[in-house]
Amino acid sequence: MPHRFSCEAIGAGLPVSAALSRYVEASGSGRPVILSAPPGTGKTTLIPPATANEVPGTVVVTIPRRVAVRAAARRLRELAPEMPGAVGISIRGEHVRGERVQFMTPAVLLRMLLRDPELPGVSAVVLDEVHERSLDTDLCLAMLLELRELRDDLLLSIMSATLDACRYAELTGGVLVDVPGVIHPVETRWAPHPGRVHGSPEFWDHVADEAAALLGEVGPSGQSVLVFAPGAREIDAVCARLRARVACPVLPLHGRLSSAEQDEALRPRPDGSPRVVVASAVAESSLTVPGVHAVVDSALSRVPKRDAARGMTGLVTQLAARATMEQRRGRAGREGPGICVRCCSEEEAARAPHFPAPEITTVDLTAATLEVACWGTPRAEGLALLDSPPAQALDDAEATLRRLGAIDSAGHATDRGRRLAELPLDPRLGAALERFGAGAAPVLAALAEGASGDLAQAAGSFRRHPETRRLERLAPRPEDAAHTSRRPHPGEVIAAAFPDRVARRQSGAAPGREEEYLLVSGTRAVLGPECQGLRGRPWIAVASLTRGGRPGAAGVVRAAAALSAEEAERAVGVESETIARLEQGRLRFREVRRLGAVELSSTPISPDPEVGREAVSALLAEHGWDLWADQCGPSTAAGRLAARLEFLHEQLGEPWPSVWSTDVSLYAAPEVERLAQGAPLGSVDVHAVVQRLLPWPEAQRLDELAPAELTLPSGRRRAVSYESGRPVVKTKLQDCLGLVASPEVAGGVRVQFHLLSPAGRPVAVTDDLASFWSGPYQGVRAEMRGRYPKHAWPEDPLAGTGA
Incomplete structure (x- = not known):
């Protein structure tokens, strides 16, 4: 076998070959190489063998999608038949060793790095399609940058079709190599449809109609059509519609297909006749579908989104980013002039985000x-990442890993965590494999392959699946001795992996309404269309949960399996606690058994005093002053005192407290004792509780700073209200005759007077009595004298009184 690839033959006709000498020169600089090349320039085909010609060891090439990995490896083998065995592939479920170039997914490289961080035998790593911003690619790049500090001989190349080159250059200190593409003209047409927003059946009819019309336009010249849809379900829907509309082959292309089915979509027909390929995002930039000169873009993308409030991650269908739409459009111009039909309006496309959000x-x-804990950088601190992971997502992840025993209190990986990281599974699925052994393999294989619906049925079809066989080989001896001789139920396996997603059916659903389930995490969910076979099951374990269609809506269960109440309790663990509840004005105590947010039973009890006090304190901590809303109203002594303290807190700050922001349970010890003994809630002296908030010795100035009442020139005493956040006195105008100016409280806040007529009706509102007497008063006097002649309306209000 020759030692070197023939790059002249491999790169013939590829635009990237014009920049090959610059790339080779840059790769010898000792710095990372950043190669920016448009789709279709041949970078994935030419750069790996060119790199292999420059280094002695293996060249690892990562591409985010398995379909693209297989296609790239096959293409290079076809172009270099004189190098048998030189090109290998490593993806989940398939490994063929290559002596010079090894194509793989970033996930495989991550496991290589964790298993042996020095990457012995590897001379270069090429990270392709980094613009997709997959989480695994970002982590690989960060770890490789650290590795290069120890191995300056390791060549690192970063390639992308729509690369933010400046950010990568700043992050890596790399050399930029830009490859201009040979751009064939592509005509863009706009075909919006109102059903696109919700992905209605009518919208997919529209997409199929556009594809059929486009095929009628380009098909007679032997050209094919590529259709982009967001996921496997939509791809199948479009394929079914197109087969009823066109006579040529209609082929799906997505990650769930078998290798043979994927190869069929990527291989042109021997006679060169047209076809329609309906593809997911896998065909946006990593793959070339031969013969395509026309593209129909649904303008939709399916992206992962984490719902932090409900602790779930699901795939969300949304308007594609502009960069994504441009890549899809470019597919029509790879082999010559083309046409792209976008199923959205030009205005909608302009409003789309420029780039997809990074997965991290x-x-x-x-x-x-x-993975970063096993690398020795808990929470990814110190890693060179383009974007930092959200703190809440890290907190939630660490909580899950601690429950699994995978990390310690400081975030460092434990021995078990390292074992789980070596498995090609999510750590939660790996924990289920450890617990149940090979018997869990069919369920876990179904999950790994993205199965949906009732997983008890899906697992049956995965008994002889290659992924199942692989997991059976990886499975350790079961930790759960009860399952060494029998296959665990699918629901048990899912519950072991996701105990927070065990759910119980809620009773009382109205006729015709969807059944609702409550997860132990507190999230509400309904069964999706694919899970209707589970309808009526009292307990389910949820493997896949997506967000509802609108804010606040229940989640949608996409994959789950039934389990018994006993299995649910065993997976989650029953908690028992004494709680206090307000029932008919009294606190009643109950012994509650629960699985997280799911209440199993509630039994009335008479607790011992200590337990009762803890329950009442917990109730006060949860509901606070709201428990005493009636006793804290503005007409009550407690409410008036609280308003005075709130006013002083707002005007003067500490040590005056904000009453309603204070934890009432800290000041209500005597009341807790009485309530724990069964006293009615209404019998509590809330005024005494508020008084305990008074700061000493400052409390001695309370009446000076925020007086409860004022004595007016008439001799009458009037209450000062602080409920509105400022001092207010309501009184008849005659009570204020002779009062030169508005009094001030809290060191300078003037009292606002609501002046009333003798009949108690408002005549003026002012916090500046001096200005009122010298101006508006004369108008009020002229109007009121005739209406109320028996009352004093002196011409000089400062000389007369209303006594």
């Missing part, structure tokens, strides 16, 4: 958190 900011980080 949107997905569940459990596996990534374990």
